[in-house]
Amino acid sequence: MTPLDFIESVTMSEPKKKRFWKSLTKQELDKILSDTPPVWKGSSRLFRNLRERGLIAYTEYLFLLCILTKPHAGFKIAFNMFDADGNQMVDKREFMVLEEIFRKKNEKRKERGGDAESSSQLNVELYGYQGSVSSNVLKKEQPQCEPRSFWDVLKLGARIVLFSDLMEHVPENVTDTTLLVHFFGRKGKSELNFDDFYRFMDNLQTEVLEIEFLSYSKGMTTISEEDFARILLRYTTVENITGYLENVHQSIPDEKGITFEEFRSFFQFLNNLEDFAIAMQMYNFANRPIGQDEFGRAVYVATGLKLSRHLVNTIFKIFDVDHDDQLSYKEFIGIMKDRLHRGSWGYKGEERFTSFKGCMKKELSAK
Numbered sequence: 001m002t003p004l005d006f007i008e009s010v011t012m013s014e015p016k017k018k019r020f021w022k023s024l025t026k027q028e029l030d031k032i033l034s035d036t037p038p039v040w041k042g043s044s045r046l047f048r049n050l051r052e053r054g055l056i057a058y059t060e061y062l063f064l065l066c067i068l069t070k071p072h073a074g075f076k077i078a079f080n081m082f083d084a085d086g087n088q089m090v091d092k093r094e095f096m097v098l099e100e101i102f103r104k105k106n107e108k109r110k111e112r113g114g115d116a117e118s119s120s121q122l123n124v125e126l127y128g129y130q131g132s133v134s135s136n137v138l139k140k141e142q143p144q145c146e147p148r149s150f151w152d153v154l155k156l157g158a159r160i161v162l163f164s165d166l167m168e169h170v171p172e173n174v175t176d177t178t179l180l181v182h183f184f185g186r187k188g189k190s191e192l193n194f195d196d197f198y199r200f201m202d203n204l205q206t207e208v209l210e211i212e213f214l215s216y217s218k219g220m221t222t223i224s225e226e227d228f229a230r231i232l233l234r235y236t237t238v239e240n241i242t243g244y245l246e247n248v249h250q251s252i253p254d255e256k257g258i259t260f261e262e263f264r265s266f267f268q269f270l271n272n273l274e275d276f277a278i279a280m281q282m283y284n285f286a287n288r289p290i291g292q293d294e295f296g297r298a299v300y301v302a303t304g305l306k307l308s309r310h311l312v313n314t315i316f317k318i319f320d321v322d323h324d325d326q327l328s329y330k331e332f333i334g335i336m337k338d339r340l341h342r343g344s345w346g347y348k349g350e351e352r353f354t355s356f357k358g359c360m361k362k363e364l365s366a367k
Contacts, residue, residue, distance in 0.1 A: 003047040003054040003178060006064060011211050029055065029176070036181040039196045044206040046182075054178035059098055067201050068208060069340055071271040071303070079197050089191040092184040096174060209267055213260050222257025229318045236338035244318055251317040262311045272303040273340055277333050290327045292316055 001009075024032070035053045037046070047054075056064070070078070082090045084097065174180075176188070182200075184190045216227040223231075229248045233241050269276070279298040280290065290298070292312050300306055307315075316325065319332045 001056050001061060002052045003050040003056065004052050006056055006061060007047050007208070007211060009061075010065070010068065010208055011215070024055075033176055033178065033181050033186070036178050038185065038190070039183050039192065039200060042182065042196070042200055042203055044203040044210060046203060047207055048211070050178065055176075056179065057175075057177050060177060060179050063098060064204065067204050069271055070201075072198075072202065072268070073272075075198050075201050076194065078201075079194050089193055090183075090197070091191050092180060092188045095180070095183065095192070205267075205271075206264065209264055210260070213263050217260075220257075222259050223263070224255050224257060225252045225314045225317070226255075228258045228263065228314060232318065232339055233335070236335050238335060238338070244321070247321065248314075248317050251320075252314065256310055258311065258314065262308050265305055265307055266311060266315075269299055269303050269305050269307065270336060270340055272305070273333070273336055275302040278302070280333055291325065295327060 032053050032055065035050060043049075079090065082094050082098070084094050176186075180188065183192045183196075212231055213223060216223040216231065226245055226248050229245055230241075233244055238244065276299060279302050292309075295316070296307055296309070296312050315332075316327055319327055319335065
């Protein structure tokens with residue numbers, strides 16, 4: 001796929017136009033990859049600038065999807081998993097172990113058979129536990145074998161590299177891709193340090209968020225609270241999205257707007273959802289609702305992020321379906337787990353009609 005294909009796959013319900021398979025000659029591929037900037041020239045517009053002038057392999061696509069939902073604290077862990085020899089630098093051969101790991105995992109899924117099972121297993125590997133991690137925190141009995149997250153798979157794979165011949169199975173001659181050229185140069189001799197790796201992952205998260213934000217801001221510096229709610233809910237299994245949108249419209253009659261920094265800070269928090277969920281589970285276990293001050297404090301303790309009071313208030317207005325100015329575990333964590341797994345589901349088929357109905361009701365009520 002191309003960089004544009006990747007962006008559309010995570011920000012749109014379907015591609016803007018139908019694309020057909022195209023075979024590239026070596027000369028055509030070299031010309032396309034010649035536009036790839038080195039990693040030290042990377043930015044939060046990398047994929048938008050390259051558009052169709054790039055090539056992303058399937059295993060790289062899975063890797064990029066995982067980056068979107070990982071907290072910054074996990075970036076160092078990811079880098080260390082690639083850094084098989086521990087020299088604080090990752091070379092092309094070490095990075096290529098990623099493909100060998102996924103190849104072996106795919107072979108195992110095929111051996112087990114069943115499309116549904118394969119899909120379920122892939123979801124586990126990409127996004128971690130299918131059930132809430134925090135839901136078992138207070139239980140005495142734990143399952144003996146928990147499904148491993150993507151990063152656990154990488155960690156296991158890196159250990160295999162150190163103590164087996166996995167590295168020997170990495171092919172010598174591989175087709176260059178945009179990521180390989182970006183990280184290791186046209187000759188594949190460059191090495192990747194942690195600062196550049198961190199910057200790439202942070203830029204990717206920022207780029208996707210910028211695209212989503214700009215699609216609603218229409219050139220303005222803020223998006224409406226209602227649009228913020230729409231973005232949060234569109235990747236979830238919530239059936240009555242219109243009800244949530246009406247709740248926001250009624251609860252926040254005077255729009256102040258959500259800035260991009262507020263928008264970005266929320267999704268950084270969302271990537272730390274598992275840590276926050278533990279604190280929320282304590283409130284839930286004690287059958288205590290959580291207010292705005294407690295929510296903000298729990299976010300800061302669990303993630304180190306300070307959400308603005310307006311952002312916290314907006315979150316409460318979206319998810320406080322009981323209109324009691326309190327937030328329960330079920331109202332928030334359950335829905336946000338769906339949103340965090342943004343790549344597992346596409347948009348719902350009825351979303352466009354739901355949005356249309358919401359707009360109609362809003363216009364009619366204003367007259």
